[in-house]
Amino acid sequence: MDTNFEHPVSDDLDWMPEREPIDMPQQNFQKPYHDKQAPNWHKPSNNFSSRLLTFGPAILTTVLLLAAFTDWLSTGGFGALEYFLIALVGTTFFWISLSVSTATVGLVSFWFGNRVASTTSPPPLTALDVALLVPIYNENPSDVFGNAAAMLEELQAVKTGHKFSLFILSDTQDPQIAAQEMRAMIILRNTLSYDASIYYRRRAQNTARKTGNISDWIEGWGGGYEAMLVLDADSLMSSSAIVTLADELSHDPSAGLIQSCPKLFGAKTLFARMQQFSNVTYGWPLAEGLALWANREGNYWGHNAIIRTAAFASSAGLPRVKSIRGKDKLILSHDFVEAGLLRRAGWAVRFMPSIEGSYEETPATLVDYVLRDRRWCQGNLQHLRIVPTAGLHAVSRFHLLHGAVSYLLSPAWFILLMVWALLSNGDETNVISYFSASSPKMPIWPHMSNVNSMIILLFMYGMLLAPKIIGAIVMLVSSDTRRKYGGSLQFTASFLLEVFTSFAYAPILMIQQTIAVLRSLVGYPENWEPQKRRGGKYSILTLLKFHIVELILGYGLLLGMGVGLVSLWLLPIAISLSGAVLLSGLSGVNIVQKNWSRRQFGTPDEVSVPHVIALSHQYRAEMRRALNVIPTKGIAAE
Numbered sequence: 001m002d003t004n005f006e007h008p009v010s011d012d013l014d015w016m017p018e019r020e021p022i023d024m025p026q027q028n029f030q031k032p033y034h035d036k037q038a039p040n041w042h043k044p045s046n047n048f049s050s051r052l053l054t055f056g057p058a059i060l061t062t063v064l065l066l067a068a069f070t071d072w073l074s075t076g077g078f079g080a081l082e083y084f085l086i087a088l089v090g091t092t093f094f095w096i097s098l099s100v101s102t103a104t105v106g107l108v109s110f111w112f113g114n115r116v117a118s119t120t121s122p123p124p125l126t127a128l129d130v131a132l133l134v135p136i137y138n139e140n141p142s143d144v145f146g147n148a149a150a151m152l153e154e155l156q157a158v159k160t161g162h163k164f165s166l167f168i169l170s171d172t173q174d175p176q177i178a179a180q181e182m183r184a185m186i187i188l189r190n191t192l193s194y195d196a197s198i199y200y201r202r203r204a205q206n207t208a209r210k211t212g213n214i215s216d217w218i219e220g221w222g223g224g225y226e227a228m229l230v231l232d233a234d235s236l237m238s239s240s241a242i243v244t245l246a247d248e249l250s251h252d253p254s255a256g257l258i259q260s261c262p263k264l265f266g267a268k269t270l271f272a273r274m275q276q277f278s279n280v281t282y283g284w285p286l287a288e289g290l291a292l293w294a295n296r297e298g299n300y301w302g303h304n305a306i307i308r309t310a311a312f313a314s315s316a317g318l319p320r321v322k323s324i325r326g327k328d329k330l331i332l333s334h335d336f337v338e339a340g341l342l343r344r345a346g347w348a349v350r351f352m353p354s355i356e357g358s359y360e361e362t363p364a365t366l367v368d369y370v371l372r373d374r375r376w377c378q379g380n381l382q383h384l385r386i387v388p389t390a391g392l393h394a395v396s397r398f399h400l401l402h403g404a405v406s407y408l409l410s411p412a413w414f415i416l417l418m419v420w421a422l423l424s425n426g427d428e429t430n431v432i433s434y435f436s437a438s439s440p441k442m443p444i445w446p447h448m449s450n451v452n453s454m455i456i457l458l459f460m461y462g463m464l465l466a467p468k469i470i471g472a473i474v475m476l477v478s479s480d481t482r483r484k485y486g487g488s489l490q491f492t493a494s495f496l497l498e499v500f501t502s503f504a505y506a507p508i509l510m511i512q513q514t515i516a517v518l519r520s521l522v523g524y525p526e527n528w529e530p531q532k533r534r535g536g537k538y539s540i541l542t543l544l545k546f547h548i549v550e551l552i553l554g555y556g557l558l559l560g561m562g563v564g565l566v567s568l569w570l571l572p573i574a575i576s577l578s579g580a581v582l583l584s585g586l587s588g589v590n591i592v593q594k595n596w597s598r599r600q601f602g603t604p605d606e607v608s609v610p611h612v613i614a615l616s617h618q619y620r621a622e623m624r625r626a627l628n629v630i631p632t633k634g635i636a637a638e
Contacts, residue, residue, distance in 0.1 A: 015185060015200040017165075020223035024215055024313040027341055029321075032391025035314045038346030041254035047295055054105050054293040058097035066090050085419065088412045095409060096464065099286065103467040106289025107474065126250045127161035130306070131225040132242070135213040136181075137171040137206060139233045142627055144168070145184040146620030147236045150612050152192050153619075154239035162246045165197040165225070169213050171206035178202060180627050187626050210302075211318055211334045222309045232303035236265065238357030238612040245306040248352065254296075256311040256347025257339060260358035261287045262304045265605055265613055269364045271587035273601035274501045276362060277494055280603045282471035287353035297343055297395035298351035302335035304358045308347070312338070315345035321385055323523065333379030336403050337386055340396035344389075357612065359605075365588035366505065367538055367546060370512045375526045377407045377516040410513035417510075417573065421557060421566050468499065484604035494601050504583060507576040511550050537588065540581070547580035554578030 027033060069089055073082050132151070136144055148166055155164050168185065172178045185200045192198065203216060214230065222228070227249055229242060241260060248258050261283070264276040291298070316338040320328040331337055339349045363369040383400040392400075472495050475481045476488065485491040519526070544551070554577025560566030561574065576583070591597040605613060 015198075017199060017221065017224065019220050021219055021221075022223040022310065022313045024218050024222075024317045026317045026319045027315070029319065029386065029389040033315065033341075033345055034391075035311060035345035035347065037310065037314065038256070039254050041296075041348065044295055046292075050105065050293045050295070054101050054289060055098070057101045057104075058094055061097045062090055062094040065093050085416070088416055091405075092409055092412050092416065095405060100466045102289035102293070103282075103285040103470045104289070105292060106285040106287065107470055109292050110285070110288045125161070125247060127163070128226045128246050128250050129163045129224065130165070130242075130246050131217075131221075131228045131309075132164060132166045132231060133169055133214065133217060133228050134167065134231045134233065134235070135169045135171065135210050136233045137210075137213075138174050138177055139172070141177065141180040141184040142623035143620055144233050145181075145188050146623045147234070147616050148198075149188055149191060149619040149623070150615035151237055151239070151242070152188075152198070153615060154612055155242065156192070158239045158243055160243050160246070162243065162250075163197075164242070164246075165199065167217060167221075168198075168200045169217055170200065170202040171209070171213050172202060173206060183627055184623060187623065208330055211330065215317070218309065218313050222313055225309050227306055228309050228312070229306045230303055232360060234361040235262070235303050236359040236612060236616055237304060238610060241355050241357035244355050245352075248350075249306050249308060252348070252350070254348045255308065255350055256315070256342040256345070257298075257300055257305055257307045258350045258352055259298060259300055259305040260355045261351070261353035262301075262358045262360040263603075263605065264362045265359040266361050267364075267601075268590050268592045269588050270501070270591050271366050271369065271505070272362050272364045273591060274498055274505075275369075277498050277601035277603060278468070278502065279362075280605070281475060281495070281498075282468045284353060285470050285474070286467060287351075291351045291353050294351055294395060294399075296348035296350055297393050298339065298349040299399045300335040300339035300342075300349065304360065311342060311345070311347045315347065316341045321382060329382070331379070331386070332382060333376060333403065336380075336383060336400055340386075340389070340392050340400060343393045343396050344391045357610065359613065365538070366508070366584045367543070367587075370509075370516075370546075373509075373513065374516040374519065377513065378520045378526045380404050380407055381517070381520045407513055407517055410510045411517050413510050414514045417570075421560065421570055465499070468495075481604075484607055486599060486602050486607055490599055490602065494599075497600055503572070504576050504579075505587070507573045508547070508550055508580050508583060511553065511577065515549060538585070540585075543581045543584050547584055550577040550580035554580065 066086060066089065070086055073086065134144065134148060145168070148168065152164075152166060168181070170178065170181055172181060181200070181202070185198075189198055201217070203213065206213065208215065214228075218228075227246065229237075229245060231237070237260075245258055245260060249255055252258075263283075264272075264279045267273040267276040318331050318334055318337065318341075321331055323329045343349050363372055380403040383404045387397050387400050472491075475485065475491060482488045482491055485494070538546070554574050557566055557570055557574035558578055561568055561571065591600065
């Protein structure tokens with residue numbers, strides 16, 4: 001890389017093309033809207049059948065469970081508390097059942113080759129002018145520009161009619177990081193041959209955050225590009241994935257947005273590698289099932305997706321929404337909403353998990369994961385106020401509801417766990433019996449035997465494990481896939497280790513998501529800061545403060561077991577919660593430094609590294625040396 005710079009590092013450098021503005025009006029959530037430019041298209045004939053096969057079993061299983069639970073709970077009659085518990089059980093179990101049926105339908109669809117087609121008879125391919133947008137905010141420049149260099153080098157070697165331009169859209173407020181960005185921009189332009197297609201723009205203020213960053217580009221330069229491929233700061237896509245998305249959008253004039261399915265990559269710590277193995281190994285049946293039943297009413301995850309620029313500008317301008325306290329607030333989890341608005345306007349929103357070569361990174365530690373999750377929770381709960389938006393398609397409303405419910409399930413699970421802890425000891429020495437003698441108004445609970453406790457525990461774990469087992473079985477029956485994971489023994493070891501670690505962290509995540517919901521409901525503002533991709537080392541005192549709620553609950557359960565008031569069946573949960581500080585500290589341990597541990601949680605993309613990932617590692621390292629940036633655990637990235 002050429003690191004001898006003749007260009008000054010200045011905010012005055014003009015690194016943008018001529019402006020070609022396009023209007024992006026704010027949408028009215030009280031009135032339906034249809035984009036006149038959206039073409040007429042017919043819904044696929046398999047929509048109803050695929051949704052029936054997915055939702056039907058989930059609804060039927062939930063009804064059967066509720067019938068059994070209601071019969072069991074009817075011992076002492078029904079009151080408000082019993083009805084409340086029945087509602088909680090039905091809600092939590094439906095979403096688990098839906099995941100299982102979605103994965104099952106996805107697996108069957110994959111086996112029979114029933115992929116979602118782009119169109120029945122594609123029109124001739126039309127070349128598109130595509131802008132690759134990388135919005136950044138106080139990111140690590142070496143990683144961002146290293147990824148960009150890898151993608152551009154691959155695109156240079158591809159023969160395609162499409163034209164691709166890269167835009168680094170900076171909202172960085174730290175002057176030192178901004179100076180590094182501009183140096184990295186010079187390096188990038190000096191390294192790659194077609195520098196005219198590499199652009200950089202930095203806003204003085206990050207107004208409206210990422211939403212405002214993208215809108216600013218659309219209103220300034222969007223008129224010159226038929227499509228925009230939105231990336232995140234940690235996104236990485238192969239040339240094949242990028243070109244395939246462009247081809248699909250060109251072939252399908254009804255598509256306003258096509259979302260790829262990013263795989264996690266680059267994980268080094270225990271927690272990140274657990275997440276990465278789970279995403280790659282078990283995520284694909286769920287993705288295939290989702291693509292099948294969502295069909296052309298899909299969703300948007302904010303990155304690694306191609307969007308028709310004019311359709312987005314016309315249909316997806318976001319207003320502010322009222323908060324619980326009546327204040328106008330920015331829509332935080334904007335991607336789900338934008339997908340719903342595109343579909344409302346008459347554009348198809350598609351999800352294509354079959355596209356290979358789409359990647360993103362994941363937080364390195366439990367603490368970093370939770371901090372990001374709190375921001376997502378606040379944004380997703382906003383969706384409850386957006387669900388009634390006029391003109392939204394029913395499936396778009398379901399996506400919004402699903403985003404909110406995914407966080408509300410944790411408080412529901414927590415309440416059910418506490419009820420179980422109060423009455424599940426199997427004899428007359430449970431907590432409820434201990435206190436009910438002095439309170440005749442307490443409800444009469446049915447007897448919870450050890451057998452009942454065991455059945456409930458096994459059934460719950462079985463349903464939670466089902467998507468993992470489905471994915472693992474498919475991997476094991478294919479000799480080629482087993483080889484990509486390092487062999488049968490290695491895959492089995494990684495699978496068992498992932499199941500163990502995910503169950504160990506699950507109770508902690510349940511409590512933390514419950515806390516996140518409560519913080520959102522009381523209006524506690526979450527700082528929408530970029531996440532720390534490489535994580536950080538946190539002191540024992542910091543971890544104690546962060547996990548104090550888990551510690552209190554965990555030791556409370558252990559105490560209850562010690563005096564015989566709480567069932568021993570809750571021991572795994574109690575151990576997890578009481579060991580939250582230790583588990584949190586272990587989550588950030590780098591396990592790729594040792595030969596044995598490096599093989600654990602291995603994925604095919606590590607056994608046989610794709611070209612774009614290898615290029616990314618190379619360019620990141622060279623960019624760090626050129627920028628004199630020592631790899632740090634404290635640099636933030638979104």
